Amino acid sequence: MNLKSKNVIIFTDLDGTMLDYRDYSCGKVALLVSKLKNRGVIIVFCSSKTRAEQEIYRSQLKLNSPFISENGGAIFIDKNYFPFNYEYHKIDSGYHVIELGMPYRKIKDRLDKIREINNLSFRGFGDMGVNEVVEITGLDRVSAELAKKRDYSESLNLTGSEKDIVFILKQIEIAGLKWTRGTRFYSISSGSDKGKAVRVLLGLFKREYGLVSTIGVGDSPNDFSMLAEVDIPVLVQKISGNWEDVDLPNLHKVEGIGPDGWVNALTNLMMV
Ligand SMILES: [Mg+2]
Known part of the structure; x- marks a missing residue:
C-alpha cells in the first residue's frame, strides 16, 4: 500500500x-x-x-x-x-x-520486595551502577546515565534458565505489575x-x-x-x-x- x-x-x-x-x-x-x-x-x-x-x-x-x-x-x-x-x-x-x-519508586519497591521474599538476585537498571549499565547495553557513559533516569518503568536484565525467568515473571504478575519483552530487556510497569x-x-x-x-x-x-x-x-x-x-x-x-x-x-x- x-x-x-x-x-x-x-x-x-x-x-x-x-x-x-x-x-x-x-x-x-x-x-x-x-x-x-x-x-x-x-x-x-x-x-x-x-x-x-x-x-x-x-x-x-x-x-x-x-x-x-x-x-x-x-x-x-x-x-x-x-x-x-x-x-x-x-x-x-x-x-x-x-x-x-505508576511512579518508578513504587514499581521499584515492589520489585525489591519480590527479590527479598524469594531470595532472588535479578537486577534492574535502578540496582546497577552506570558501569554495569554500560556493560550490558553497550551504551556510552552519558547515555547509560540517561537510561537510568526512569520515571514510570523498570528495565530488568533477566538471565538464567527459562524456568527461573518464568518464576520471576510470575512473581511480578502476582505483585500486580506487568511485564513485556523489548529488544534487549524486560520492561516492568503497572500495566501502561x-x-x-x-x-x-x-x-x-x-x-x-x-x-x-x-x-x-x-x-x-x-x-x-x-x-x-x-x-x-x-x-x-x-x-x-x-x-x-x-x-x-x-x-x-x-x-x-x-x-x-x-x-x-x-x-x-x-x-x-
Ligand atoms: Mg525495540
Missing part, C-alpha cells in the same frame, strides 16, 4: 528498530526522516527509552512532535504543539505530560503499554486533523500493542535476521534489520 495523503503519523520504536542495534545511532534514518518531515509526515517515538534518552534523538533528528516514553509510561507534548486545550497531569520543562504509568499511549495521543491528533493515516514500526513483543493500534503495522528484522512472531491484520514484515528495515518500509509506503 502506498500513502500519499497528508496527516500521516508514524509511531516508531527506537531500540532495534530506528536505531542501530550495536551503536544506538540514528544515522541511517536521518536523511529519510528529514524528507518525511518536509512532506509533513509526523514521526512519534514510542519507546522503552526514558524521556532524557529520547530528547537526544529528537534533537539530532530535529523533531518537535510528541513522544511516548518508557513503554507508554508517559506522553510528552511540547506545550504549544496542539492548538486546543486538553487534559494532562503536569507541566514539566515546557512539556504537557500525560502520565499513564505502548498501545494505550498511542490511543490517547491519536485522540489528540484526530481532534486536530480529523482523519489520519497511521503507520507503526517495531521489532519486539513490547511493540505489539502499538502495532495493533495503527492502520499499517510494520515489523523490521531482528539482529538474528528473524521477525518477531505475531499475528496482526495487515502486518508488513519488511526486509532489513533495524534501521535498514525502517528505511525500506517507509521509503516504499511513502513513495519517497
Whole structure:
C-alpha cells in the first residue's frame, strides 16, 4: 500500500528498530526522516527509552512532535504543539505530560520486595551502577546515565534458565505489575503499554486533523500493542535476521534489520 495523503503519523520504536542495534545511532534514518518531515509526515517515538534518552534523538533528528516514553509510561507534548486545550497531569520543562504509568519508586519497591521474599538476585537498571549499565547495553557513559533516569518503568536484565525467568515473571504478575519483552530487556510497569499511549495521543491528533493515516514500526513483543493500534503495522528484522512472531491484520514484515528495515518500509509506503 502506498500513502500519499497528508496527516500521516508514524509511531516508531527506537531500540532495534530506528536505531542501530550495536551503536544506538540514528544515522541511517536521518536523511529519510528529514524528507518525511518536509512532506509533513509526523514521526512519534514510542519507546522503552526514558524521556532524557529520547530528547537526544529528537534533537539530532530535529523533531518537535510528541513522544511516548518508557513503554507508554508517559506522553510528552511540547506545550504549544496542539492548538486546543486538553487534559494532562503536569507541566514539566515546557512539556504537557500525560502520565499513564505508576511512579518508578513504587514499581521499584515492589520489585525489591519480590527479590527479598524469594531470595532472588535479578537486577534492574535502578540496582546497577552506570558501569554495569554500560556493560550490558553497550551504551556510552552519558547515555547509560540517561537510561537510568526512569520515571514510570523498570528495565530488568533477566538471565538464567527459562524456568527461573518464568518464576520471576510470575512473581511480578502476582505483585500486580506487568511485564513485556523489548529488544534487549524486560520492561516492568503497572500495566501502561505502548498501545494505550498511542490511543490517547491519536485522540489528540484526530481532534486536530480529523482523519489520519497511521503507520507503526517495531521489532519486539513490547511493540505489539502499538502495532495493533495503527492502520499499517510494520515489523523490521531482528539482529538474528528473524521477525518477531505475531499475528496482526495487515502486518508488513519488511526486509532489513533495524534501521535498514525502517528505511525500506517507509521509503516504499511513502513513495519517497
Ligand atoms: Mg525495540
